Amino acid sequence: MRPIDRTLAAHLSVATPGDAVRLCGHVHRRRELAAVTFLVVRDRSGLAQVVIRPSDGQEVPPEETPVEVVGVATASSQAPGGVEITSPVITALSDPALTPPVELWRPALAAGLPTLLDHAPVTWRHRAVRARWELAAASLRGFRATLDQAGFTEVHSPKIVESATESGADVFEVDYFGRPAYLAQSPQFYKQQLVGIFERVYEVGPVFRAEPHDTVRHLAEYVSLDVELGFVRDHRDVLRVLRDVVAGMVEGIETYAAGAVERLGLELPVVPEEIPVVHFSQALRLVGATDDEPDLAPEHERALGAWAREHHGSDFLAVEGYPMLKRPFYTHPEPGDERWSNSFDLLFRGLELVTGGQRLHRLGDYETALLQRGQSPAAYAAYLQAFAHGMPPHGGFALGLERWVARVVGAANVREVSLFPRDVHRVSP
Amino acid sequence: MRPIDRTLAAHLSVATPGDAVRLCGHVHRRRELAAVTFLVVRDRSGLAQVVIRPSDGQEVPPEETPVEVVGVATASSQAPGGVEITSPVITALSDPALTPPVELWRPALAAGLPTLLDHAPVTWRHRAVRARWELAAASLRGFRATLDQAGFTEVHSPKIVESATESGADVFEVDYFGRPAYLAQSPQFYKQQLVGIFERVYEVGPVFRAEPHDTVRHLAEYVSLDVELGFVRDHRDVLRVLRDVVAGMVEGIETYAAGAVERLGLELPVVPEEIPVVHFSQALRLVGATDDEPDLAPEHERALGAWAREHHGSDFLAVEGYPMLKRPFYTHPEPGDERWSNSFDLLFRGLELVTGGQRLHRLGDYETALLQRGQSPAAYAAYLQAFAHGMPPHGGFALGLERWVARVVGAANVREVSLFPRDVHRVSP
Numbered sequence: 001m002r003p004i005d006r007t008l009a010a011h012l013s014v015a016t017p018g019d020a021v022r023l024c025g026h027v028h029r030r031r032e033l034a035a036v037t038f039l040v041v042r043d044r045s046g047l048a049q050v051v052i053r054p055s056d057g058q059e060v061p062p063e064e065t066p067v068e069v070v071g072v073a074t075a076s077s078q079a080p081g082g083v084e085i086t087s088p089v090i091t092a093l094s095d096p097a098l099t100p101p102v103e104l105w106r107p108a109l110a111a112g113l114p115t116l117l118d119h120a121p122v123t124w125r126h127r128a129v130r131a132r133w134e135l136a137a138a139s140l141r142g143f144r145a146t147l148d149q150a151g152f153t154e155v156h157s158p159k160i161v162e163s164a165t166e167s168g169a170d171v172f173e174v175d176y177f178g179r180p181a182y183l184a185q186s187p188q189f190y191k192q193q194l195v196g197i198f199e200r201v202y203e204v205g206p207v208f209r210a211e212p213h214d215t216v217r218h219l220a221e222y223v224s225l226d227v228e229l230g231f232v233r234d235h236r237d238v239l240r241v242l243r244d245v246v247a248g249m250v251e252g253i254e255t256y257a258a259g260a261v262e263r264l265g266l267e268l269p270v271v272p273e274e275i276p277v278v279h280f281s282q283a284l285r286l287v288g289a290t291d292d293e294p295d296l297a298p299e300h301e302r303a304l305g306a307w308a309r310e311h312h313g314s315d316f317l318a319v320e321g322y323p324m325l326k327r328p329f330y331t332h333p334e335p336g337d338e339r340w341s342n343s344f345d346l347l348f349r350g351l352e353l354v355t356g357g358q359r360l361h362r363l364g365d366y367e368t369a370l371l372q373r374g375q376s377p378a379a380y381a382a383y384l385q386a387f388a389h390g391m392p393p394h395g396g397f398a399l400g401l402e403r404w405v406a407r408v409v410g411a412a413n414v415r416e417v418s419l420f421p422r423d424v425h426r427v428s429p
Numbered sequence: 430m431r432p433i434d435r436t437l438a439a440h441l442s443v444a445t446p447g448d449a450v451r452l453c454g455h456v457h458r459r460r461e462l463a464a465v466t467f468l469v470v471r472d473r474s475g476l477a478q479v480v481i482r483p484s485d486g487q488e489v490p491p492e493e494t495p496v497e498v499v500g501v502a503t504a505s506s507q508a509p510g511g512v513e514i515t516s517p518v519i520t521a522l523s524d525p526a527l528t529p530p531v532e533l534w535r536p537a538l539a540a541g542l543p544t545l546l547d548h549a550p551v552t553w554r555h556r557a558v559r560a561r562w563e564l565a566a567a568s569l570r571g572f573r574a575t576l577d578q579a580g581f582t583e584v585h586s587p588k589i590v591e592s593a594t595e596s597g598a599d600v601f602e603v604d605y606f607g608r609p610a611y612l613a614q615s616p617q618f619y620k621q622q623l624v625g626i627f628e629r630v631y632e633v634g635p636v637f638r639a640e641p642h643d644t645v646r647h648l649a650e651y652v653s654l655d656v657e658l659g660f661v662r663d664h665r666d667v668l669r670v671l672r673d674v675v676a677g678m679v680e681g682i683e684t685y686a687a688g689a690v691e692r693l694g695l696e697l698p699v700v701p702e703e704i705p706v707v708h709f710s711q712a713l714r715l716v717g718a719t720d721d722e723p724d725l726a727p728e729h730e731r732a733l734g735a736w737a738r739e740h741h742g743s744d745f746l747a748v749e750g751y752p753m754l755k756r757p758f759y760t761h762p763e764p765g766d767e768r769w770s771n772s773f774d775l776l777f778r779g780l781e782l783v784t785g786g787q788r789l790h791r792l793g794d795y796e797t798a799l800l801q802r803g804q805s806p807a808a809y810a811a812y813l814q815a816f817a818h819g820m821p822p823h824g825g826f827a828l829g830l831e832r833w834v835a836r837v838v839g840a841a842n843v844r845e846v847s848l849f850p851r852d853v854h855r856v857s858p
């Protein structure tokens with residue numbers, strides 16, 4: 001006899017009562033009452049309830065054991081979706097599972113972060129917690145759909161690089177066939193070069209920062225969403241693309257992770273048609289800082305977030321014109337006032353989410369910028385050849401996936417939204 | 430006055446003759462005749478022809494210089510798409526470009542591979558060559574669409590790992606805050622653990638192999654497409670998903686990279702509804718090898734490819750049941766005959782494209798398998814906890830993106846389809 005097709009827990013509600021169904025999943029919860037045992041089975045789609053009577057002669061294996069349940073779909077007002085399974089035959093698909101380090105069927109995980117991280121392959125099975133990565137995946141679908149639609153090409157740049165160019169500090173060294181190489185801190189140089197080939201590119205991939213500080217915001221490895229496009233007038237063209245990308249990510253969540261949003265009880269941000277922009281110098285005045293501050297402190301960002309909500313009804317605010325002094329050498333200055341730059345930060349609910357801007361595109365400007373910073377253009381020869389051979393005005397931005405999800409779910413520590421976080425103390429599991 | 434919206438070269442054919450249009454791109458080619466100069470502009474969408482008469486008083490900058498051209502759309506039977514631009518005003522958007530190392534406007538790149546790779550940011554601008562990565566991007570769209578549709582969750586696993594577990598050899602060591610760590614050779618262990626959380630997962634990301642041999646098939650870093658799913662009966666369920674994934678990748682190319690297919694003059698493979706399967710022992714007989722061969726040699730694979738084409742009319746052939754001796758410790762044996770495994774290779778036109786199979790899922794089986802190979806289960810504790818806490822029967826496969834594109838375009842060397850290849854001799858640009 002042909003085996004019955006598998007039914008997902010979420011589809012049990014549309015099963016015809018009386019039909020035989022086959023469910024596969026983990027034992028989520030078992031509750032033995034006097035006359036009956038309830039088994040809740042968890043699969044990728046949701047939960048299903050199985051009712052076992054003594055006459056069924058069935059044993060329920062320990063929680064987390066994977067099982068197959070073949071039984072009868074039966075209407076029940078108490079079951080999720082209004083249908084439960086009765087008269088089951090339960091088959092364990094592995095050996096009885098060890099008791100999990102935390103009870104996964106409870107509404108919240110009752111353990112500290114180190115315990116959760118040490119046992120990530122088990123603790124992240126929790127349905128509301130797992131929802132964080134469902135959000136991440138749905139965000140990526142929206143990210144890519146927006147950019148694919150706008151003529152971008154997805155690319156992959158190397159993660160092993162010859163020199164620790166972009167900042168020099170906080171870089172991991174690799175033993176590359178007996179000579180030193182480094183892990184890329186960002187695809188910045190590559191995505192710029194690729195603008196000369198594809199004009200519009202994006203990349204989703206790991207970046208590596210040998211961040212020696214143990215903070216709630218930093219990881220030694222994270223997923224960077226990088227975008228770069230040519231033939232822009234200035235950074236405002238980049239910001240318009242960023243607006244659409246963020247709107248696309250929110251839409252991706254709404255479309256593909258509605259269940260995750262519900263399990264997490266989230267209110268998703270509304271992305272305005274046009275993101276309000278203030279100049280850095282104006283931002284300093286708004287928060288009452290002195291004119292000569294070179295950067296915005298976290299409390300400044302929070303104050304600006306509150307201001308944007310009050311004056312523009314927006315969760316998002318772009319601050320443009322950051323001082324050239326605080327930006328990397330490839331940053332394009334503001335035409336007419338070279339103290340400022342054609343770059344921006346995007347604040348989301350008062351926290352920095354994205355950095356972007358226009359880049360230099362003339363070889364001579366690169367040479368000048370590097371020499372001014374005491375660096376040798378010769379050390380950047382591989383990168384600079386793209387500019388020698390003609391590069392259009394261009395710009396782009398980078399957004400950390402974990403930071404995005406942390407902001408959307410309101411996680412206090414970015415480690416809560418990284419499957420297997422890496423930091424100065426942790427390189428396992 | 431509001432500037433005219435940009436027109437892409439590919440859309441020039443639908444411009445109304447007589448309308449003012451604005452084009453942005455690189456100078457692809459300039460040809461000065463006695464009475465007229467032709468300028469071909471290249472943008473991400475294609476080529477457009479601009480006609481400059483002496484009375485226009487316009488200079489054409491050197492090839493590869495980015496330009497803006499504002500002019501009049503004019504019907505012309507000789508122009509690509511039937512429309513050219515006349516009476517242009519040409520503005521260079523950067524300094525005059527240096528002459529490229531190869532002439533990019535010629536049908537083929539006339540240079541050896543080392544020159545092409547040394548100047549990748551320039552040489553890959555060639556339209557037919559660039560098409561390789563358009564194929565890669567379109568393949569990924571098809572890959573993800575197929576899996577998203579089938580309930581898979583996209584994940585990202587760490588690339589810095591604690592131990593060089595999977596094979597031990599050919600691993601890159603990283604200085605991780607003063608102690609040794611390694612670059613992941615594959616997401617194998619992580620994708621398996623994540624089956625316990627998401628049931629069905631996929632990952633697109635870099636993998637690292639310190640491959641000391643300089644061959645046309647191997648890179649030190651490449652993009653791996655990894656898939657893993659739970660609640661399978663055996664490896665045949667995995668193979669069915671693989672079939673749909675490969676069909677989705679071909680469909681992605683057809684849908685999103687039709688222009689690239691045309692520029693490359695390709696014939697895309699047809700993926701049969703069901704991929705023909707032969708057992709390893711049968712494959713040995715088919716190619717006339719002796720019973721005790723532990724693996725298939727390249728000439729065997731070619732012979733099997735020819736056999737599949739002749740007997741099944743298929744570019745694809747799966748060989749299942751590879752000897753356990755040649756497969757990694759996590760491989761599930763064939764029930765009833767443990768010399769063989771529930772694993773497979775997918776051959777495409779007589780070359781290995783994908784490796785996959787069913788994995789062990791019981792903790793005890795892992796402990797036995799590791800001990801049999803003289804390894805300590807304790808060294809795998811972080812990985813094995815997933816199995817201690819209940820894992821369903823599962824399996825998956827991995828496919829190298831560069832290898833896939835190389836096969837589709839018929840590239841002799843995998844470096845031709847890697848933007849910035851990494852090997853024992855090369856870590857730049």
